[in-house]
Amino acid sequence: xxxxxxxxxxxxxxxxxxxxxxxxxxxxxxxxxxxxxxxxxxxxxxxxxxxxxxxxxxxxxxxxxxxxxxxxxxxxxxxxxxxxxxxxxxxxxxxxxxxxxxxxxxxxxxxxxxxxxxxxxxxxxxxxxxxxxxxxxxxxxxxxxxxxxxxxxxxxxxxxxxxxxxxxxxxxxxxxxxxxxxxxxxxxxxxxxxxxxxxxxxxxxxxxxxxxxxxxxxxxxxxxxxxxxxxxxxxxxxxxxxxxxxxxxxxxxxxxxxxxxx
Amino acid sequence: xxxxxxxxxxxxxxxxxxxxxxxxxxxxxxxxxxxxxxxxxxxxxxxxxxxxxxxxxxxxxxxxxxxxxxxxxxxxxxxxxxxxxxxxxxxxxxxxxxxxxxxxxxxxxxxxxxxxxxxxxxxxxxxxxxxxxxxxxxxxxxxxxxxxxxxxxxxxxxxxxxxxxxxxxxxxxxxxxxxxxxxxxxxxxxxxxxxxxxxxxxxxxxxxxxxxxxxxxxxxxxxxxxxxxxxxxxxxxxxxxxxxxxxxxxxxxxxxxxxxxxxxxxxxxxxxxxxxxxxxxxxxxxxxxxxxxxxxxxxxxxxxxxxxxxxxxxxxxxxxxxxxxxxxxxxxxxxxxxxxxxxxxxxxxxxxxxxxxxxxxxxxxxxxxxxxxxxxxxxxxxxxxxxxxxxxxxxxxxxxxxxxxxxxxxxxxxxxxxxxx
Ligand SMILES: Nc1ncnc2c1ncn2[C@@H]1O[C@H](COP(=O)(O)OP(=O)(O)OP(=O)(O)O)[C@@H](O)[C@H]1O
Ligand SMILES: [Mg+2]
Numbered sequence: 001x002x003x004x005x006x007x008x009x010x011x012x013x014x015x016x017x018x019x020x021x022x023x024x025x026x027x028x029x030x031x032x033x034x035x036x037x038x039x040x041x042x043x044x045x046x047x048x049x050x051x052x053x054x055x056x057x058x059x060x061x062x063x064x065x066x067x068x069x070x071x072x073x074x075x076x077x078x079x080x081x082x083x084x085x086x087x088x089x090x091x092x093x094x095x096x097x098x099x100x101x102x103x104x105x106x107x108x109x110x111x112x113x114x115x116x117x118x119x120x121x122x123x124x125x126x127x128x129x130x131x132x133x134x135x136x137x138x139x140x141x142x143x144x145x146x147x148x149x150x151x152x153x154x155x156x157x158x159x160x161x162x163x164x165x166x167x168x169x170x171x172x173x174x175x176x177x178x179x180x181x182x183x184x185x186x187x188x189x190x191x192x193x194x195x196x197x198x199x200x201x202x203x204x205x206x207x208x209x210x211x212x213x214x215x216x217x218x219x220x221x222x223x224x225x226x227x228x229x230x231x232x233x234x235x236x237x238x239x240x241x242x243x244x245x246x247x248x249x250x251x252x253x254x255x256x257x258x259x260x261x262x
Numbered sequence: 263x264x265x266x267x268x269x270x271x272x273x274x275x276x277x278x279x280x281x282x283x284x285x286x287x288x289x290x291x292x293x294x295x296x297x298x299x300x301x302x303x304x305x306x307x308x309x310x311x312x313x314x315x316x317x318x319x320x321x322x323x324x325x326x327x328x329x330x331x332x333x334x335x336x337x338x339x340x341x342x343x344x345x346x347x348x349x350x351x352x353x354x355x356x357x358x359x360x361x362x363x364x365x366x367x368x369x370x371x372x373x374x375x376x377x378x379x380x381x382x383x384x385x386x387x388x389x390x391x392x393x394x395x396x397x398x399x400x401x402x403x404x405x406x407x408x409x410x411x412x413x414x415x416x417x418x419x420x421x422x423x424x425x426x427x428x429x430x431x432x433x434x435x436x437x438x439x440x441x442x443x444x445x446x447x448x449x450x451x452x453x454x455x456x457x458x459x460x461x462x463x464x465x466x467x468x469x470x471x472x473x474x475x476x477x478x479x480x481x482x483x484x485x486x487x488x489x490x491x492x493x494x495x496x497x498x499x500x501x502x503x504x505x506x507x508x509x510x511x512x513x514x515x516x517x518x519x520x521x522x523x524x525x526x527x528x529x530x531x532x533x534x535x536x537x538x539x540x541x542x543x544x545x546x547x548x549x550x551x552x553x554x555x556x557x558x559x560x561x562x563x564x565x566x567x568x569x570x571x572x573x574x575x576x577x578x579x580x581x582x583x584x585x586x587x588x589x590x591x592x593x594x595x596x597x598x599x600x601x602x603x604x605x606x607x608x609x610x611x612x613x614x615x616x617x618x619x620x621x622x623x624x625x626x627x628x629x630x631x632x633x634x635x636x637x638x639x640x641x642x643x644x645x646x647x648x649x650x651x652x653x654x655x656x657x658x659x660x661x662x663x664x665x666x667x668x669x670x671x672x673x674x675x676x677x678x679x680x681x682x683x
Contacts, residue, residue: 050633053625078635090630094648103644104635135648136630152634 009060020217028190036214050084079105081159085149092136121154142169160192167202179205200228215239265318287391317424319393326417335413337362344395365399378490382514386484390458394428404434411440421451433467440470449478461489470658477505493519500527500657510539517551526555531673532565542571546579558653561597580611588618
């Protein structure tokens with residue numbers, strides 16, 4: 001049993017604080033859904049957890065069992081068992097998925113074993129084998145990119161996976177197979193999941209234990225799977241700060257360019 | 263400059279037509295001023311550092327170890343300091359009229375040598391004209407398709423040597439052949455190599471030419487690659503450049519017949535204090551001609567790369583498609599890549615484009631790999647090899663691709679060592 005413990009995590013981009021104090025614990029085998037408005041900082045959270053350069057951590061901690069991840073470079077975090085499926089996977093020209101998997105510190109040195117795992121995992125999510133030869137994400141459709149991310153996850157067998165809108169771009173069958181694959185991983189090897197999504201359709205196969213509402217750079221409320229259904233009808237209005245909402249006429253400053261005669 | 267005088271050109275062996283040709287070239291060379299960086303063509307080069315007095319033509323002739331190529335060639339020629347030391351040609355090809363060997367042994371040798379060099383090349387093409395000891399001719403007769411590559415290897419040896427390898431490739435109408443031209447030199451001593459290769463493709467002929475440059479670390483190369491493609495001919499001319507202290511290749515490609523096509527590819531990787539220099543001309547003289555130039559290179563350490571290229575579309579060349587792309591990856595702060603593509607168009611009915619970039623390894627690509635557990639040094643190696651893969655894949659003589667890949671791998675390993683130190 002492993003634990004990913006995020007405490008008081010605060011981070012900024014370009015001097016602007018985006019994460020304002022995230023507290024969240026994910027245990028092996030658990031599925032945590034994170035839902036929240038556009039621009040609330042969900043992808044930022046995923047990047048800061050994975051160690052992407054360009055973010056300034058202002059405070060807090062992220063521990064995978066006894067290891068403080070924030071002090072490790074990205075590849076060491078992955079080696080320790082963290083996986084990130086990006087919302088917008090990066091194209092890497094000329095580098096094939098097998099090159100990445102062979103070079104990863106999480107896989108064995110046995111090239112044949114990696115090859116077999118790739119073929120098996122591709123079959124499980126309906127990813128045609130011809131895509132295995134393509135350079136990473138180059139000329140892949142949106143849904144193909146998401147399958148490619150899922151295949152990586154299947155071969156790398158992380159302890160915890162952060163899935164940033166893994167469902168976006170996938171067709172109906174793709175969504176079923178990909179979310180089914182993740183659900184199986186939570187049973188097969190106790191994968192813990194932090195699934196960022198906008199739509200509860202993801203949860204038909206991948207059953208969340210907890211649903212979190214993420215707004216203003218932190219978790220505002222947590223609940224059971226019913227919370228996701230509720231959000232579908234209510235939206236996020238209650239958690240959006242008034243300042244970010246449409247300013248009312250009363251708060252508008254006096255218009256210096258107004259026509260004095262008008 | 264006494265060693266490059268007309269008298270020393272006259273002393274070289276050969277039939278009288280060749281001796282006369284050499285002497286005329288030597289006289290012209292002597293009468294022309296050495297180029298300097300004041301000339302646009304040499305602007306970014308270290309040409310001012312070249313002291314010809316330190317060199318003598320053809321010195322120190324000896325044999326050299328055969329480079330390991332792991333290719334079963336249809337024909338093999340090896341030269342050391344511009345002189346043939348070995349020839350091995352498939353008997354069947356000889357029977358079919360293929361010539362691979364000294365140009366002077368071919369009945370039309372005198373016409374073939376320099377047939378396409380008039381108004382092309384530079385000062386050092388002229389120096390090769392004067393001192394090329396034993397020009398080689400590869401002549402593939404009309405209609406013949408050769409399915410295995412022909413291999414020519416050149417080695418330059420000995421401190422103070424100036425070597426002038428000369429290779430003339432003549433592909434007959436509708437004939438097809440691939441050729442690997444491999445250049446090496448000693449890893450020490452002052453060596454100057456001025457190779458000239460002429461690529462002449464007759465109507466509907468197809469030539470795949472690959473130059474692999476693995477010169478020693480202290481060698482200077484000032485080379486010329488002069489090509490002519492006639493009606494509906496297809497030329498793929500590629501260079502993989504790794505070695506040399508300063509290594510320059512000037513490539514003139516002339517598309518002289520309607521529908522002629524040229525793929526001009528180059529891959530380079532400079533390290534330490536190397537300078538790799540490419541000057542290209544894509545010259546469209548006939549209608550409906552196409553040229554596609556892609557040069558991709560990596561600069562590490564304190565090295566430099568120079569790319570200057572010109573697409574020239576002549577008045578008659580309507581329907582031309584010409585593309586010119588140069589991309590550079592900079593692995594260190596101190597590395598430097600100069601990239602100057604340009605166009606000169608005299609016809610309106612054309613499609614031309616040029617692009618050039620110089621950039622460090624992409625941070626997002628790096629993160630994508632690292633976030634899957636790939637260590638940083640390994641991630642950089644994958645990205646760099648992937649960057650070069652785009653230009654390596656379409657190169658001719660695919661049997662030599664492994665050689666180029668190991669050249670890249672050796673460079674990357676040294677980059678990683680340097681970074682770790
Ligand atoms: N490099 C950056 N510079 C400045 N602001 C940034 C940068 N990257 C992100 N932001 C801002 O940070 C905020 C959070 O962005 P983030 O991508 O984390 O949102 P999100 O919750 O994932 O949104 P979505 O649901 O649309 O994916 C946004 O307002 C965004 O504009
Ligand atoms: Mg997002």
